[in-house]
Amino acid sequence: MRHAFPTVRTVLVAAALSIALPALSRAQAVDTTRLDVASRAAIERTINAARTAGLPVEPLRNKVIEGLSKGADGPLIAKVVEQLRGRIERAATALGRNTSTPDLVAAAAVLDLGVTDAQLRRVRTARPDDAVASALVGLAFLVQTGAQTDGAINVVCDMLIARVPDAEFDRFRESVARDVYAGASVTGAARTRAEAAILRVQRGGGRIDGIAPGAALP
Amino acid sequence: MTARAFVRAAWLLSLAATACASAPAGSPWFPGGGNRASRIRPPDFEASTAAGVVDRAAEVRVDVAVEWQPTVDTTLSLRLAAATVHGRDAWSGLLAGAHWSAGARVRPWFEVGGGIGSGNGASRVLRAAAGVKTGHFGFAMNNVRWRDGLVPRLDSVIRTGADQLNWRNYGEAEVTTVFQSGQFRFEAVGGVRVFGRSGEDNPWASAMLAAGLGRLFELQAAAGTRPARPELGQPAGSFAQIGLALRTSKPAPPGLPPAQPPGQPPVAPPALHATPTSGGGWNVAIRIPSARSVEINGDITGWAPLELRRSKQDATIWIVRLDVDAGVYLVALRVDGGAWSAPPGLPVVPDGFGGRAGLLTLN
Secondary structure, eight states: OTTHHHHHHHHHHHHHHHHHHHHHHHHHOOOOTTSOHHHHHHHHHHHHHHHHTTOOSHHHHHHHHHHHHTTOOHHHHHHHHHHHHHHHHHHHHHHOTTOOHHHHHHHHHHHHTTOOHHHHHHHHHHSTTSOOHHHHHHHHHHHHHTOOHHHHHHHHHHHHHTTOOHHHHHHHHHHHHHHHHTTOOHHHHHHHHHHHHHHHHHGGGOOSSOSSTTTTOO | OOHHHHHHHHHHHHHHHHHHHTOSTTSTTSBTBSOTTOOOSOOEEEEEEEEEEETTEEEEEEEEEEEEEEETTEEEEEEEEEEEETTTEEEEEEEEEEEEOSSTTEEEEEEEEEEEEEETSOSEEEEEEEEEEEETHHHHHHOOOOOTTEEEEEEEEEEEEEETTEEEEEEEEEEEEEEEETTEEEEEEEEEEEESOOSOOOOEEEEEEEEEETTTEEEEEEEEEEOOBGGGTBOOEEEEEEEEEEEEOOOOOOOOOOOOOTTSOOSSOOOOEEEEOTTSOEEEEEEOTTOSOEEEEEGGGTTOOEEOEEOSSOTTEEEEEEOOOSEEEEEEEEETTOOOBOOTTSOEEEOSSSOEEEEEEEO
16 A cells, blocks of 8 residues: 555646646647656646746746756756746746736846845836836846946946936947956946946937027027 | 025035035046046037027027037037027027036036127127036935936036126026937926026926937927026026927947957957847847857757857858847857857856856847
């Protein structure tokens, strides 16, 4: 009888997976057959939990594929996928449930770099109703390049409040990378380049004197 | 405290903020901080003309300006303006100005100019003004969450002007709010004179709506009241006008760093770049001069390695076209069959499996 329970459990899990995993496999062509049954079940539980919570499951599937392509074993893949689900859930709580998948992927990445939930909420406060993925990728770049997290958050939030567009964030990141490559400190480069980006946005309404054509008349 | 005393105190505080904010390294007062030698764009040219009414008199204005940003936080301007008010006076003058970023929220500026006029105004004037613009003042001072798109600023101004050496000094505080959405821009300005009052010191307020017409032109309509300019003999009054502005501005697009001359060290690190294609996909490119083969892998390829090909135009650039949606992807790069690593130029994040990957944004 001691062997009966594992056998029954294995049969039940296998039956459940035979129903659940083909859907996963069809969606992403994920060949999970080399994973052990327990890991496959854990992964499926994680994905179902994410779906039930209204979180995107595509990043989790991508992580499974990544783990498989890198030859990781089943338990590690299951653990990494569960950790990613946790970060995505924290990101969704901080940024709001209607946040887009790219924003959540970027937010999960910056959480992994040590940015806190409260700091993430500051990013959402700075731009309440729009995409923040580019800003978060810029933030990740600053943090990973060595900037203090608080300072990096301030720079990024200043840019978000000034309505700096997404393309400017990419340009900002490239400029800071070049400055750092040339020997500048990441903090100084980030602040200077952020000011430049904000200045470019404000130039349209930032005339020296007055607002109307001809207002600069002496 | 009376309202006027309160305004005056706020104005003095904003001036004090200028002194504090200009102190950190990287400010114009402490050269050496940051990367100050970077020229970020060629000079911009702007010409505008407007017609309207000022206190029921017809007015025509013409304004030509050149602005140049020699460093990332300095803007120099030269402005030639002329105006005539039917039956009253006519003016022409030249202004030179400069303003700086001394922190993300504070920009001190000054301008100096002179002009000649006829009619009711003074015949010759000199004028100098200095001030500080404080960007998104609300967030900086009290962490107010402004509605999406609103960028309020507080401008403090000290003006001094001479009407044939009869100097008139006065200080003003202005609050500007800008809202931009697509091709439309709305600006509202309110101001009050805090010292040097001339007997015509009612607060002023005006608003402008601007609509972009293509890449170069902007249609502008403005109305409101404007302050007296004592040194010009210009009284306070109401105005309404409509104008057309021509503006050239060439922001430098992001792109691959330039090729380096042989034997010289590179001025920029290699970096992976993605640009949208006309067919809806993306061209991903990187400059690696010495590579024999380059592969990309990641969410973007379903974690199946994909080989980049040499660009036909530049053999040091490796490129691949990817048909994926906009988004954020984890990617890795492999050169000459070596180890997979995060592509240069992208933020690096741990992959959870003992390796690292780069965060690529496609937008």
